[in-house]
Amino acid sequence: MKEKSKRQTDPALAQARRDQVLCAAADCFRRKGYHGAGMAEISKTAGMSAGHIYNFFASKEAIIESIIEQDMEKVFSIFQEYEDQPGDLVTILLDGLDYAVDHHTDVNQGALDLEMFAEAARNDKVAEQLRKSDCYAREKMRNLLLSERSLIKDLSATELESRIEVMFAMINGITLRKTLNPHVDKATLLLALRPAMRVLLVPF
Structure with missing residues (x-):
């Protein structure tokens, strides 16, 4: 029985996603302040789900x-x-x-x-x-x-x-x-x- 191979994450794509989140978060922090910008706002600005963001950042x-x-x-x-x-x-x-x-x-x-x-x-x-x-x-x-x-x-x-x-x-x-x-x-x-x-x- 063949083992299921795990999907390998493309490092360049992962870095691009991280940068996308950081850019969105910076924009949210500028506009609404650190406490006014929740993960939902960051998620919306980044164009990805909050769950996806948590794959890259714990908080x-x-x-x-x-x-x-x-x-x-x-x-x-x-x-x-x-x-x-x-x-x-x-x-x-x-x-x-x-x-x-x-x-x-x-x-x-x-x-x-x-x-x-x-x-x-x-x-x-x-x-x-x-x-x-x-x-x-x-x-x-x-x-x-x-x-x-x-x-x-x-x-x-x-x-x-x-x-x-x-x-x-x-x-x-x-x-x-x-x-x-x-x-x-x-x-x-x-x-x-x-x-x-x-x-x-x-x-x-």
């Missing part, structure tokens, strides 16, 4: 964790580009501000980020994931600034950490500024952001 919390992990993968990709790109590190990082400002002035991305931060204030698991992501990004920046191409590689550990914190505060703060002042544009932000960031990337 809404797991969906949020995966969204944060996606952001970490983007951060890895960006910093990898910085590492691989030849030339002056200060110029490379200053040029990278174009992407950073685009990302943090994107209205949809900003709404999602603010919702994540709000959920982190009351959900320890989400807070831990966001802190892990931030720690990872700071580590990647630290490695760049300690590399041979860096002009500030010889700074004390305390001063280096201070500069990284201020860099990240400036970049992350753009989301809040765009929320409070929707009319602020990329050119205006970069006009002061580039020279301010340059100061932090060279010895005082």
Whole structure:
């Protein structure tokens, strides 16, 4: 008697389905907030049954964790580009501000980020994931600034950490500024952001 062979799941299709759910969930969280967006809403937006979604994610919390992990993968990709790109590190990082400002002035991305931060204030698991992501990004920046191409590689550990914190505060703060002042544009932000960031990337 022949054994029934199990249907093999196509990894590419499974990943596409996961991405479909994450995209739908992000849209729902932006529009209705984390608590206002139930699995039924996510299911409807994704165009698949809630049961199908549970094949990929155990809960809404797991969906949020995966969204944060996606952001970490983007951060890895960006910093990898910085590492691989030849030339002056200060110029490379200053040029990278174009992407950073685009990302943090994107209205949809900003709404999602603010919702994540709000959920982190009351959900320890989400807070831990966001802190892990931030720690990872700071580590990647630290490695760049300690590399041979860096002009500030010889700074004390305390001063280096201070500069990284201020860099990240400036970049992350753009989301809040765009929320409070929707009319602020990329050119205006970069006009002061580039020279301010340059100061932090060279010895005082």
